[in-house]
Amino acid sequence: MVLLLLVTPLANEAQPPGKMPRVGVLAAGSASEAPNTAFFDRMRDLGYLEGQTVIFERRFAAGRIQDLPALAEQLVTTKPDVIFAPVTPAALAARKATPTIPIVFAVSADPVGAGLVASLRQPGGNVTGLMSMNTELAAKRLELLKEVAPRISRVAVFLNPDNVPDRQQLNALNRAATDLRVVIVPIAIREPDDLTRAFTDARAQGADAVMIIPNPLNIQFRTRIMQFAAQNALPTMDAEDRGAREGALMSYGPSWAGNFRQAAQLVDRILKGARPRDLPVEQPTRFELVINMKTAKTIRLPIPPALRLRADQVIDP
Numbered sequence: 001m002v003l004l005l006l007v008t009p010l011a012n013e014a015q016p017p018g019k020m021p022r023v024g025v026l027a028a029g030s031a032s033e034a035p036n037t038a039f040f041d042r043m044r045d046l047g048y049l050e051g052q053t054v055i056f057e058r059r060f061a062a063g064r065i066q067d068l069p070a071l072a073e074q075l076v077t078t079k080p081d082v083i084f085a086p087v088t089p090a091a092l093a094a095r096k097a098t099p100t101i102p103i104v105f106a107v108s109a110d111p112v113g114a115g116l117v118a119s120l121r122q123p124g125g126n127v128t129g130l131m132s133m134n135t136e137l138a139a140k141r142l143e144l145l146k147e148v149a150p151r152i153s154r155v156a157v158f159l160n161p162d163n164v165p166d167r168q169q170l171n172a173l174n175r176a177a178t179d180l181r182v183v184i185v186p187i188a189i190r191e192p193d194d195l196t197r198a199f200t201d202a203r204a205q206g207a208d209a210v211m212i213i214p215n216p217l218n219i220q221f222r223t224r225i226m227q228f229a230a231q232n233a234l235p236t237m238d239a240e241d242r243g244a245r246e247g248a249l250m251s252y253g254p255s256w257a258g259n260f261r262q263a264a265q266l267v268d269r270i271l272k273g274a275r276p277r278d279l280p281v282e283q284p285t286r287f288e289l290v291i292n293m294k295t296a297k298t299i300r301l302p303i304p305p306a307l308r309l310r311a312d313q314v315i316d317p
Helices: 002-006 034-045 065-076 088-097 134-148 164-180 194-204 216-220 222-231 241-245 256-271 293-298 305-310
Strands: 022-027 055-060 082-084 103-108 127-131 154-159 183-188 209-212 236-238 250-253 288-292 313-315
Touching: 022 034, 022 065, 022 088, 034 103, 034 256, 055 065, 065 088, 082 256, 088 103, 088 127, 088 164, 103 256, 127 256, 134 164, 134 209, 134 236, 134 250, 134 305, 154 164, 154 194, 164 183, 183 194, 194 222, 209 222, 216 222, 222 236, 236 241, 241 250, 241 256, 241 288, 241 313, 288 293, 288 305, 293 313
Parallel strands: 022 055, 022 082, 082 103, 103 127, 154 183, 154 209, 209 236, 236 250, 288 313
Antiparallel strands: 250 288
16 A cells, blocks of 8 residues: 555645645544633634634544544545544545545654555654654553553553554563563453443552553543542553643653644645655654543552652642
8 A cells, every 4th residue: 555655646836826725624523622612723823724724524434433534535525635633533534435545644653664655754644643652651651550550560551452653562461561570451442332341440459550541432431430440549651732731640751732733734744745755754853741630639649759850840739
């Protein structure tokens, strides 16, 4: 598939004078999520005013990644000049729906491994974007969780096994678990209705900590996961700083909002004539540790002073 994309002409010449660009948005979550807002805010800063200088065609899957292929096909019929598909499942669905319309992603854990691009330096085809580094950071997140709660031994990992990035991160966690003397307990969540059963499974399997893999469903129902963790006094690690602000004990990773803003820059460049195949996939260089002291107090977990000093942000009670 990648080789075919490399030789396929791509329809992304600069916009003719007077033609209002049309930007497709294919998101796995909901419109109200902060990173999506960051994308639209940055587009506005770049001069793209909806209804005046740009038309946005939006499709949101509300956490149901199985709906993305049909939504992508619908979106392609609107003939957008470029598609913003923030996460890997959305970008894969968009790429399957069109081999020619440029596609930009914002947070792919492993775009090469997922088959989105041929390489980071030379994407080839019609797709480019930014990495989340979630697979590379999975072991570090587990290490931080063990540092803050040394007695944990069974870590529940809520994931969608049908999602490629989830499987990649689970493999990385399993590789790191032995050295850290913990057991990874994968808990499958494919649908919103799976949440209650997932919580029951986590308790039944003796989970004493939680890792939240940043997939669309987990992000949409993060509050419920946080409530479960708090009620059971489980330390929780999230990949997004937003997760720590919303109740996770800790988060570690790049700023998703920052990635979404930078994705808007790539969309702008493509609308001005750049080709995705010529735009290297960008990697974050700054990772932030956020600790929520209110959550620590709620679950009665003391935070080591040395770890608190290393935090980029501390949310006080």
